Amino acid sequence: MADDRDLLPSEQPVQLLDETGSPVAGAALPFPDSERLLAAYTSLVIGRRVNDQASALVRQGRLAVYPSSHGQEACQTGAAMALAEGDWLFPTYRDTAAVVARGVDPVEVLTLLKGDWHAGYDPYAHRVAPQATPLATQLLHAVGVAHAARLRGEDTVVMALCGDGATSEGDFHEALNFAAVFKAPVVFFVQNNEYAISVPLARQTAAPSLAHKGVGYGMKGERVDGNDTPAVLAVLDRAMAAARAGEGPQLVEAHTYRMQPHTNADDASRYRSQEEVDPWEARDPLLRMETYLKRKRVLTKARIAQITEKAEAVAAAMREGIAKDTDPEPAELFAHVYSTPTPQLDEQAAFLADELSREGTN
Amino acid sequence: MADDRDLLPSEQPVQLLDETGSPVAGAALPFPDSERLLAAYTSLVIGRRVNDQASALVRQGRLAVYPSSHGQEACQTGAAMALAEGDWLFPTYRDTAAVVARGVDPVEVLTLLKGDWHAGYDPYAHRVAPQATPLATQLLHAVGVAHAARLRGEDTVVMALCGDGATSEGDFHEALNFAAVFKAPVVFFVQNNEYAISVPLARQTAAPSLAHKGVGYGMKGERVDGNDTPAVLAVLDRAMAAARAGEGPQLVEAHTYRMQPHTNADDASRYRSQEEVDPWEARDPLLRMETYLKRKRVLTKARIAQITEKAEAVAAAMREGIAKDTDPEPAELFAHVYSTPTPQLDEQAAFLADELSREGTN
């Protein structure tokens, strides 16, 4: 126990790139190379475009609702880029950009919010769990997936995402504890965006930081500037490597900010002032990376044009895909409840089919 | 955050009296005075007697089951003695000795295990909540009681007990977090007796200690030798005072050991060896206090005789009380479900009454 202080997170969140886009001197972790950063920048731009396109689709009435990660794209990008092919991602409703960065078609992701079905993509195709709505519940599934992989001797690591609010749920506690006891290879990545709908962080915890929650599980907590893409990458890379190396689960807290309302249905003016939001504009993760990469001359005008084009193509595909008529068949209601419908469901399906056929003939 | 290290518990559990019954030099906390220690010793002896009497009653078939705190009496005594009159105690099924030390009639406490009813005492009479069976659930009730008292401006502190196993439940997490966020005056007192039925501590947590769990809530954790009565008293006194002074909730972990099986129904030989148990005999809290108090000449032969007599009287009253026929009336089944029975329950009560009257006439 001589080393319990090692479990404490750093006093300040890890930062590699400051708010002006300049590298931080004497940083704790190595700076990712330019190639990786360029890929990250591309992902940031696409993530932002996906977020904003989805919000626009809500305004146009084509999606019911969208919880945007606008402003949190460094975390979204980092979460996806830190994964190897065999790894798993466990996202929440707010992590559409991460899911897309992992390779899932945005239109499939938005199936849920379009109202066609619940999870719209095949979780096994890219090893991405369905986006979780009941808070913190997915963290336990992540532990189970990781434990199963470990039992089979695979070197899979699972990245489990949640928000600051979700850390208050009992399942958060049970997940971290199970992972620690079983040394399950999970990286718990908390995006602390300072709000759970209207509830500010101070109402969520009295701890010095959310990363401090690791201590109670014998897990080192790490804090990172969540709007600093290189830092997020470096910290998550290290956490993934540690988990993969058998060092057990890791907890990373990213300090970021929810720039927009919880969803379009929310009215943030009821609980926070514009003055609080404004300073965060200057900390925008895209801006910061752009400044840096431009200064480094990795990002040229031509490159930016290319990337923008790519992002626009993604947005166009989203608009197109969402515009498509993909209405599910009523019969599907009974198809997936069990591997084989029960006699009761067969009866009910027949009832509905009959009703619909009579509707049709009326 | 410069002071997050202050949240870490001490490297070693606080000890005032070592295993040989000698005061520890340079102890962190003041030694309780002899009067208090004599009272504590009396309570230890009675607690032990209550435990062993209850176990005997089980063997005689007069109680269904008894989860004994034999060996944990220092914690039981400390938990009760740390309370002021207006304070509340939230005990578990294993804390009968603490409940008795708080002033509740042991026969009333054992109503549950005698099978007469569930909670057998009036929780308001001594401000002792019903003994909780569903693990960790009572910790939240403790927070609610404390919060209500604080809202009314009372200086009540609530002592909430649980075991090492219970710290793994989601409700443990939610209780500590709620208490910390609302600065509720609660002392969470974990009796770490190294087992949850058959499951050893190592399967419960990977943390350096359970007291480390406080850090994640911004709550200082404290560790204490749970078989060292003066230390338990001193640590709990300090925690209660801090909570009462508005410093928010406190977490105390006592290191102790479950000397006997989980209950009489348990077979501990399936999961632990006698060699593991044996060394703990020497750490017995009674023995240690007796040695010390004798050496200090506070405890004389006459005093011991007096105390033994007192304990025997408690045991005799237990035997007598338990032997009494206190069978509850079947009609009581319907009496307390609602403040006024529903028409449905009235109907069902009448049905049962009719059935019984016919039984009677058969």
Next chain:
Amino acid sequence: MATDSTKLSMAQALNQALRDAMTEDETVYVFGEDVGPLGGVFRITDGLTAEFGEDRCFDTPLAESGIVGMAVGMAMNGMRPVVEMQFDAFAYPAFEQIASHVAKTRNRTRGRVALPMVIRVPYAGGIGGVEHHCDSSEAYYAHTPGLTVVTPSTPADAYFLLREAIRSDDPVVFMEPKKLYWGKDEVDTSAPEPPIGRAVVRRPGTDATLIAYGPSVSTALEAAEIAQQEGRSLQVVDVRSLVPFDDATVCEAVRSTGRAVVVAEASGYASVASEIVARVTERCFHSLAAPVRRVTGFDIPFPPPKLERFQLPSVDRILDAVDDLQWEDQ
């Protein structure tokens, strides 16, 4: 307290009930997720923090078991907490606290510890909500002895049921049909009636009885209206109080028509609708010309928005069930 009859939405009526209860009784506390400055995601607690202060109406950390468990403690210690579960399915983390403590504490303690608390649960579908936001979870609570379970279908009932629930010395699970939040109706808060335990005949009728509650009452009334045009007179009973259940009113209604359909949105299997069928049949068997029919949700998880209309009891489905009540022979 408002004394005039005014048009209020159910959301406004609930807000008024909380406001009036908090004014009248300083031991009433309101808390939950986002119920403070935001006023709740459905605005049921709108303005309460501003009016009564942060102590009386406050946000908690995000943990439902915590919310209910803390309410248990506060109720033990002289308060009357009213807590909000944000949506039906998000009350499930609190299930242990509800089943093992809220429901049982009075009985466990031989009547010594009462838990005067209200758990508000916005429930059911009809608003195009995504998964986990539309469960009809009333059966879980209604099956648990010790809980009072009520559900309003009008703004006036919402007001009076909530006032009575808060005044009750027993814990009440208060199920609010989300889709009815915004519909306005007359509410005369000065004309109290005691609705817990009392069903009400919403529409008289002579040929068959529709037994409904919460979100299904309006659909039943619509069906009755259309049936009227088709020459069939349907009586509509609003159960309103699932526990305790008003056998007298319901059975009298069923006996008077000899035929009945139970309408409820929840999946039918082992549900409150099953119970109503069972008890009505037990009590009115020889008055029944046909078996009591059910129009309920299918035994499937609540569907995605584009398919939800197939899950909800519809006017047509109710009328089909009525048609099925063996009118020709027997």
Next chain:
Amino acid sequence: MATDSTKLSMAQALNQALRDAMTEDETVYVFGEDVGPLGGVFRITDGLTAEFGEDRCFDTPLAESGIVGMAVGMAMNGMRPVVEMQFDAFAYPAFEQIASHVAKTRNRTRGRVALPMVIRVPYAGGIGGVEHHCDSSEAYYAHTPGLTVVTPSTPADAYFLLREAIRSDDPVVFMEPKKLYWGKDEVDTSAPEPPIGRAVVRRPGTDATLIAYGPSVSTALEAAEIAQQEGRSLQVVDVRSLVPFDDATVCEAVRSTGRAVVVAEASGYASVASEIVARVTERCFHSLAAPVRRVTGFDIPFPPPKLERFQLPSVDRILDAVDDLQWEDQ
């Protein structure tokens, strides 16, 4: 695998089923509280850690939501977890995981993610257990679409139901009547039958049908035996599979006698017994000479040991209900 017919207690039969399943399929994992070296508080997992190693049968930290949630993840990732909830009421902390994930994952993912997992729940009374150890919680699960819910009443059924549950690609809530753990009976593990979804007539009879499951089947059989002596022939159906429900077998039985009593230990309100009454009445109305009666637990929290016999369906109570089936006129 044992191939001979042997006398086994239900506890032994369950243990054998786990053993055989783990031998046959290396993706079967058993975990929970005290299931490792101790072998479970009821010894259902006795010897499994010793035989299959600590990876295959292991103790977890003490957290039911954690246990079920981790099982969900393992099931997603190629395993067939079998988890134990130590007692009925201690499964409630896992309710959210069960209702929102275990039950819904296949459906949520359009059939892409199956959850082949079993949640074993020792349940019901009859063993003099103290509070929170005797709940009959089957209705909570049976009402939740997506779960298969079964409960054996004999050692042989215990064996085959558990084997089939583990083999099922759907999540199964496996309810074990605690009071039947120790009763021995013949089990021929080499003579498999597929019992999920299939009720069984345990005793033929012509005058009335007793419909029971789990802990109540033996009581129903006893009642039938006594009725026989009194000249009344009672048929006994063991439902066995609560979801899916075997309408065909149950209805055929009821139609053949025209009278029926449903026997279940759980509180009656909004219960599985309500469902059986409702569906039998819906389907067999014109074959019924009397309303289907229920003998269930009262709508009260499970009583303390000294009063539990009043809560359990008794032979007398069943016979009284049979007497009540309007034998004279109608």
